[in-house]
Amino acid sequence: MYCITFKKSSNHEEIVIAKGIKCILYIPSIIDSEFCSFALSYYAMSKQKPTIPKGTRDFPPEMMVKRNFILDTIRQVFQKFGFQPIETPSMEKLSVLTGKYGDEGEQLLFKVLNNGDFLSKAPQSALDGGAKKLSAYIAEKGLRYDLTVPLARFVVMNQNDIALPFRRYQMQPVWRADRPQKGRYREFFQCDADVVGTDSLLVEMEIILLLKEVLNRLGIVEFEIKINHRKVLEGICEAIGKAGEMNALATAIDKLDKIGTNQVMEELANKGFEPQSLEKLQTILEISGSNDEVVTGVSKELNKSAAGLQGIADIKEILTLLDEIENGTDKVSFDHSLARGLSYYTGTVFEVKVTNVDIGSISGGGRYDDLTTMFGMPNTPAVGISLGVDRIYDVLTELNLFPSSVLEASRLLIVNFEDSLRHVLPILVRIREAGISCELYPDSAKLKKQFSYANKKNIPFVLIVGEEEINSGSYTLKDMHTGDQRNVTLEQLISALNQ
């Protein structure tokens, strides 16, 4: 590899080749054309600030530590509830990904070019046939779009090795070629927990307990967990004389919060829902009160729909199971208008909202009993939830809930004076042995520069070991928040850092 540096002088720009081939410009015979074009393209590049792809993000340290606080919290709770981690490849075969996300979703798949001479398999007709036709020949892999389809694929491929019911969690990035906008990225993390292989409603109860514990540990106290059941929606369709129109109904009432009742009714009218159906629907949607009251009210309306009654029975069972636990149904509400967008749900659906921040839901999920069927493994009911890290991040920021300790890069910075180096190295080691994160400034720079480094990295304590301190055997410890300084022995230092 060549390496080049550029120097700007007053009236011209001069290219200087560095490291090993420093004098190459002065020996014109060995500058070949390949090297010249290389040098020029480097030169051009060095004038241009590098950027990252649209819709993607760098996570600098202060964001990473906060994100890790969220991810670690979620992971700990997942594990406490017996969920086991898996990871799947970032790339999946397009044959696995296509046909799963609907037409709109499919257009958002990032496709990866085949390696090497990717055109070798493409006939001329494909080259002339436009992007859609060509892409089938030149790209056979795509980036993961969510964690649910990979889970289904994983379960099918590993059905003989995994313990069913399979409680798995997965925390990995997914990619969608969506139009980037505030809060919507082309690469983002999903944290999913799913149980595959049982239709027991105990799992729904577990998921609600799990959500509560995650929120509790994150310090979020004002929230609501809404539950509903796709069969309740099916029942509502039957009750209003629109059997079989569940998808239309679900898509519309999913927006109740955003656009209000009137617009939802208008949308349904446009989809062919007659006035008397809409009137009936409105009556049903207006049922409100305690969970018991809503259950009773909705049951009455759906009393002729077998599906509807089954849905209500499931909801009742989940609430009854939660009632066995102290405060189990606290903040859990049956909301018969909850739809959730994804069409693959077949049973219960969940949604979590933080009630004192205006931000939409931070988690959602539901029961989907047919996903592995797509890969040839029928009769494998599943239920799961997904937690949105970006939204949770925004909530914790707005409510100021990140513990200040997560922001500390190190607990202690030891100031570097050249003369005391020998003396401080054993202290550095001793403090780390006590399990405390600690660093020594690498250069004997000015004290001000070293302090400003500590401030920038949020390091709460700085240790000064100068000549005086070496002689006395007691060091100066500065608290960077208060500005206080005091003399400490090594033992006092460690106990101060441990507080």
Added chain:
Amino acid sequence: MYCITFKKSSNHEEIVIAKGIKCILYIPSIIDSEFCSFALSYYAMSKQKPTIPKGTRDFPPEMMVKRNFILDTIRQVFQKFGFQPIETPSMEKLSVLTGKYGDEGEQLLFKVLNNGDFLSKAPQSALDGGAKKLSAYIAEKGLRYDLTVPLARFVVMNQNDIALPFRRYQMQPVWRADRPQKGRYREFFQCDADVVGTDSLLVEMEIILLLKEVLNRLGIVEFEIKINHRKVLEGICEAIGKAGEMNALATAIDKLDKIGTNQVMEELANKGFEPQSLEKLQTILEISGSNDEVVTGVSKELNKSAAGLQGIADIKEILTLLDEIENGTDKVSFDHSLARGLSYYTGTVFEVKVTNVDIGSISGGGRYDDLTTMFGMPNTPAVGISLGVDRIYDVLTELNLFPSSVLEASRLLIVNFEDSLRHVLPILVRIREAGISCELYPDSAKLKKQFSYANKKNIPFVLIVGEEEINSGSYTLKDMHTGDQRNVTLEQLISALNQ
């Protein structure tokens, strides 16, 4: 979304459409051609077992928990040494990635197709010009190839916000379209720690201490950390009369371990190294003994090379700094034949080998002072190391060093008897409140099935709460390793699980 299940009967296969559109087959008028082709492609897919792309891997739970043990250990040590995490996007612009990895590396980049109509920007000449020409028009992004170039890009883009010297760590997957083979994957994790913005050799000392602590915590005791310096190699070139041929020398002696001295000499002879140079080289390479002896011996040979003596001086300083620390130079050896393949190193180079497992190096790194220059930010010296998770995984497996506790999915499984459900739910909650991972089998399946689930998931304890136990208030706890059963109260249970 449509959902389909397939039933096989004795003499024919029958397609049954499920969920919401169950009877659709009996109303031929609404089966349109789009739906038919959809149904048939699903049918075909369901006959075919899904697979994952060549060279990629699924990580099932038992691998994940072991990998997480390694990653968590590394992360903790990184943090204790004051390194801060960053993450960069999986996709980088190709303009950032190209020109950094040499021709061979560049061919291994995975390229991502532009979104939407990717052909719209491609002129007909590009369509006729073959894959290499076309790809410039249809793919502007590539998957991350390593973590070092993204770091350089990150530092340049964020130079005003980060605290320099910047101690960062990064643990993310990278992708290379290499020919897959045993132990070589197309997607794999790298764990890098780097310090950017100082030429202090204290950082080299820190990196050696960090490597030792990582290995120590992983339980690896038989290892060797080799260090060398690119300027020592430069000095050797000068001493043998081959000044400026460092890359040729480095590439060849990098293989000393693998192919032996004779073949290395043959390779160099083919590259134009004269017999007297090779003879001299052999004399230098044969210098051995303690670090002090090698330093002295090599110094003598390089006494006419300014670069060589500078390299030796740096190595001596690092060893002197380590000597200030108890056992600091233990297992650290100066190996003047260590080269490391990467051409961007400009100073010290490191390599870690486990000496009781035949597996190659598990970590490597070095000083590279010109990487940010490529993005227009000169004078930013840097040094770092990379730990290979896959190799470490193999070492820990071979030496049987994974703690058995990491394999436990949950600490306790509570058996599900339908009659005792109400009674066990509060126990489940109570045990989790004590910070212990615990799960309840979701179905009231046969006892044998529930036990076999516990075994498959490596759950060490099973709790049985039947009618008898409810009446007595004392539960049966089974130790799955020994098979022992005993009666315990709730308090005894928690204390048993905490052991």
